[in-house]
Amino acid sequence: MAEPLHEDSVIRALAWNPHQSQDDYYSIVANSWKQLLAADITLLYLFAEETSSFLLAGASDREGGFEWVRSIRGTDERVLQAALRGFVEDQQPGRTVLYWPLSTPGAGAIALIVAEKSEPFAAAAIAKARRYAQTTASSLQHARMLTRLASTLAAERDQAQRMNAILQTLTLGVIALDAHGRVRESNPAAYELLGLTGTRRSRHPWEQLVSELPPRSLETFSGCILSALNGVRRRDEFTSPDGRPVCVDAIPFAGGAILVLEDLGPRLEQERELARVKRLAEIGQMTAAIAHELRNPLTSIRGAAQMITSERRLKKAREWAEVVLEEVADLERLCNEFLDFARPVEVAPEEVNLAELIEEVLAHDEPYLRQAGIRVSYRRGKRKPIIMGDPVRLSQAVRNLIRNAVEAMPEGGCLTVSVTKSPKGVRVRIADEGEGMTEEQLSHLFTPFYTTKANGTGLGLCNVKKTVEAHRGSMSVESRRGKGTTVTMIFPGGTT
Ligand code: ADP
Ligand code: MG
Numbered sequence: 001m002a003e004p005l006h007e008d009s010v011i012r013a014l015a016w017n018p019h020q021s022q023d024d025y026y027s028i029v030a031n032s033w034k035q036l037l038a039a040d041i042t043l044l045y046l047f048a049e050e051t052s053s054f055l056l057a058g059a060s061d062r063e064g065g066f067e068w069v070r071s072i073r074g075t076d077e078r079v080l081q082a083a084l085r086g087f088v089e090d091q092q093p094g095r096t097v098l099y100w101p102l103s104t105p106g107a108g109a110i111a112l113i114v115a116e117k118s119e120p121f122a123a124a125a126i127a128k129a130r131r132y133a134q135t136t137a138s139s140l141q142h143a144r145m146l147t148r149l150a151s152t153l154a155a156e157r158d159q160a161q162r163m164n165a166i167l168q169t170l171t172l173g174v175i176a177l178d179a180h181g182r183v184r185e186s187n188p189a190a191y192e193l194l195g196l197t198g199t200r201r202s203r204h205p206w207e208q209l210v211s212e213l214p215p216r217s218l219e220t221f222s223g224c225i226l227s228a229l230n231g232v233r234r235r236d237e238f239t240s241p242d243g244r245p246v247c248v249d250a251i252p253f254a255g256g257a258i259l260v261l262e263d264l265g266p267r268l269e270q271e272r273e274l275a276r277v278k279r280l281a282e283i284g285q286m287t288a289a290i291a292h293e294l295r296n297p298l299t300s301i302r303g304a305a306q307m308i309t310s311e312r313r314l315k316k317a318r319e320w321a322e323v324v325l326e327e328v329a330d331l332e333r334l335c336n337e338f339l340d341f342a343r344p345v346e347v348a349p350e351e352v353n354l355a356e357l358i359e360e361v362l363a364h365d366e367p368y369l370r371q372a373g374i375r376v377s378y379r380r381g382k383r384k385p386i387i388m389g390d391p392v393r394l395s396q397a398v399r400n401l402i403r404n405a406v407e408a409m410p411e412g413g414c415l416t417v418s419v420t421k422s423p424k425g426v427r428v429r430i431a432d433e434g435e436g437m438t439e440e441q442l443s444h445l446f447t448p449f450y451t452t453k454a455n456g457t458g459l460g461l462c463n464v465k466k467t468v469e470a471h472r473g474s475m476s477v478e479s480r481r482g483k484g485t486t487v488t489m490i491f492p493g494g495t496t
Contacts, residue, residue, distance in 0.1 A: 014028075014032060014132075014135060014136055014139040022143070022147055023057075023058065026044050026046075026058025027059065027060070028058075029044050029136060029139070029140065030042045030043060030044040030058040030060040030113075031060045031061060032132075032136075033060070033129070033132075033136070034060035034061075034115065036125065036128050037098065037115045037117070037125045037126075037128075037129055038121075038122065038125050039060070039098070039115035039116060039117045039121070040116055040117050040118060041059065041115070042059070042060040042113060042114070042115040042116075043056060043058070043059050043068055043113070043115075044056075044057050044058040044059070044111060044112075044113060045071070045072060045111060045112040045114065046111050046140070047074070047109060047110050047111060047112070051071070052073070052074045052075070053071045053072060053073045053074055054071060054072045054073075054074065054079070054111070054112040055070065055071045056068065056069070056070045056071065057111075068114070072112065072114075078090060078099045079099060079101065079112065081099075082099040082100065082101050082112075083101050083109060086100075086101075086130070087099060087100040087101070087126070087129070089121065091120060094118060095116065095117075095118060096116070096117050096118075096120050096121060097114065097115070097116050098114070098116075098117075098121055099112065099114055100112070100114075100129060102133055102134075102136050102137035102140065103133075103134075103137055104134070104137045104138055104141050107141060110137060110140060111137065111140050113129075113136075164185075167185065167186075167187040168188065170187055170189055171189055171263075172189060172260055172262055173186075173187060173189040173190030173192070173193045173194075173259075173260070173261030173262070174186070174187050174189075174259070174260055174261075175187075175209065175258070175259040175261070176253070176256065176257075176258050176259075177206055177225070177228075177229065177257045177258075177259070178203075178255070178256040179254070179255035180205075181205060181206045181225070181229055181256070182203040182204065182205055182206070183202070183203060183205075183206060183208075183209070184202075184203065184256070193240050193246050193261045194209055194210070194212060194213065194240070194241070194261075195212035195213070195240060195241030195242060196208075196211070196212055209221075209225075210222055212241045213240075213241060214239060214241065216238070217238035217239050217240070220236050220237070220238040220248075223236070224236050224248050224250035224259070225257060225259065227250060228250035228251060228252045228253075228257035228259070229252070229256065229257050230252075232252065233249070233250065233251050233252060234249075234250050235249045235250070236248055240263075244263055245263075245265060245268065246261055246262065246264060247261070247262045247264050248260070248261050249262075282448055283342060285448075285449060286338055286341065286448075286449075289338075289449060290334075290335075290338055293334050293455070293457065294331065294334070297327040297331050298331075300323065300327050301324055301327050301328070304320045304321075304323040304324045305324060307320045308320045308324075330455075334457060336396075337457045337460060337463060338457065338459065340396070340463045340466075341448065341459045341462060341463055341466075345390075345393060345466050345467055345469075345470035346390075346470075347389060347393065347470045347471060348390050349388040349390065350388070350389070350390075350391070351386055351387075351388060352386065352387055352388070352389045352390075352391050352394060353384050353385065353386055354385040354387060354394070354419050354426050354428060354491070354493075355380045355381075355419045357391055357395060358380075358398055358417060358419055359378075360395070361398045361402065362376060362378065362402075362417065365399065368406070369402075369406065372406050372409070372412060373409075373411070373412025374406055374409065374412055374413065374414070374415050375413070375414045375415070376414075376415050376416075376417065377414055377415070377416045377417070378416075378417045378418070379417070379418040379419075379420070380418065380419045380420070381419065381421050383421065385419050385420075385421065385426040385493070386426075386493055386494060387425065387426055387471070387491045387492065387494075388471075388493065389491065389493075390467075390470075390471075393467045393470070394467065394471075396463070396467070397463070397464040397467040397489075398428070398430070400460040400463065400464050401430045401464060401487050402415065402417075402430060403460070404432075404461070404485075405430055405431070405432035405434065408434025408435050408436070408484075408485060409432055409433065409434040409435075410434075413433045413434060414432075414433055415430070415431070415432055416429070416431040416432075417429070417430050417431075421494075422490055424474075424490050424492065425490055425491050425492040425493045425494070426490070426491050426493050426494075427489070427490050428488070428489045428490075428491070429486060429487070429488050429489075430486070431484060431485065431486040431487070432484050432485055432486075433483070433484040434484055434485065435481070435482065436479045436481045436482055436483050436485055437479040437480075437481065437485060441479075442477065442479055445461055446461055446462055447462075448462050461477075464487075468489050468491070471491050472491075473490055473491040473492060474489070474490050475487065475488065475490075476488050
């Protein structure tokens with residue numbers, strides 16, 4: 001027998017509370033309707049849009065065995081009839097089944113009550129059900145919305161927790177500032193890079209972040225934060241209180257800013273290591289090249305020396321000795337180029353008159369040039385082109401360029417050399433009318449060991465460039481295949 005109905009208790013029961021499980025709630029709804037209708041059993045079905053059918057969600061307590069279906073199609077004859085009339089009673093001998101759709105004004109039929117009784121339902125029970133249909137529908141609707149909201153919130157909380165776990169373990173420092181410049185999120189790495197220890201109140205003003213920084217760093221870091229808070233991203237570097245280089249990227253975000261801090265120490269260390277490895281590889285390559293280059297001349301030296309030991313006449317011996325001297329000179333040049341490449345340039349600066357220096361080189365090389373059939377066109381400004389530099393390294397550089405020019409004109413030709421004043425300092429130009437270079441050749445020009453010559457080292461231009469850079473000068477090469485090549489060097493300095 002159904003208990004006497006207390007309508008208040010039904011209303012109270014229908015109001016969903018978020019601590020209840022959804023299944024419990026649906027059973028409570030089914031039980032309340034069982035009481036309202038004085039039914040033997042009441043089932044609650046909820047409309048599922050995906051399948052356009054009502055799915056069983058809860059059942060009232062029951063005595064005896066009942067059979068029920070798990071889902072009822074939205075197009076079921078009884079459902080359609082019930083929708084038209086408010087409810088429908090299916091009377092069979094000894095058994096009446098009541099179908100009662102629950103609708104809300106906005107969403108239509110969101111649920112279906114199916115109640116069963118061994119005798120027809122009383123008119124009073126139907127009247128009560130009519131009164132409660134809408135309240136039940138809205139309560140169900142609320143419950144649905146609230147559970148959805150709760151699960152969304154739970155998912156968000158979950159995500160925030162995951163984010164936080166990632167933040168905590170990140171080696172990058174991350175700080176999020178709100179629109180008022182207060183710290184909303186941060187991780188230990190960030191505080192560590194800023195030299196801050198101990199816990200801090202959350203939402204403290206950003207000014208507390210810079211309290212430990214040395215003055216220059218404070219200025220840089222604060223500048224980045226202010227820039228980002230004003231909507232402009234800024235990256236810069238500063239020094240942490242314990243002397244580490246730190247890169248800060250201040251990114252405007254949602255009216256506030258996100259600061260990403262990276263300890264550059266490990267990266268710089270890696271770069272240094274990489275440079276060292278590269279250098280070692282170059283030296284290895286160089287050693288192999290030296291051995292290779294030394295073998296041929298050594299063979300001729302040995303040959304010539306053997307001839308000298310067996311030669312009695314002085315004239316012949318002198319000829320062999322000349323071969324020895326020539327080969328030794330070649331080897332010396334080779335060794336010098338390798339050594340220049342391997343050693344860093346240390347400029348011992350003194351006043352150098354570049355015009356005089358070039359004239360000396362030309363005078364020294366005169367026999368060599370003449371023998372190669374080279375005519376020299378030399379031009380210099382009236383004033384003395386004085387720069388601060390290392391005369392030995394500078395002479396070597398000029399000699400290297402002259403040698404390249406000569407080697408580019410195997411049939412002889414004109415070598416044009418000039419020293420003039422330029423807005424940036426003193427300009428030295430060495431031009432030939434030789435074979436020139438292709439684009440491809442030009443692109444490899446300063447690659448160590450790049451050579452197109454049978455006995456070249458491919459280090460000459462690298463060494464010239466090193467010398468020019470050590471003098472804080474600049475250098476450029478223009479060349480056209482079949483026309484010739486012009487090398488221009490500009491050194492900071494003046495004329496007097
Ligand atoms: P090397 O003279 O030992 O080959 P360099 O570094 O002096 O090494 O020159 C590298 C290469 O650049 C040369 O082999 C040559 O192909 C090209 N090159 C340099 N100077 C000239 C030039 N004046 N004319 C044409 N090619 C040149
Ligand atoms: Mg050369």
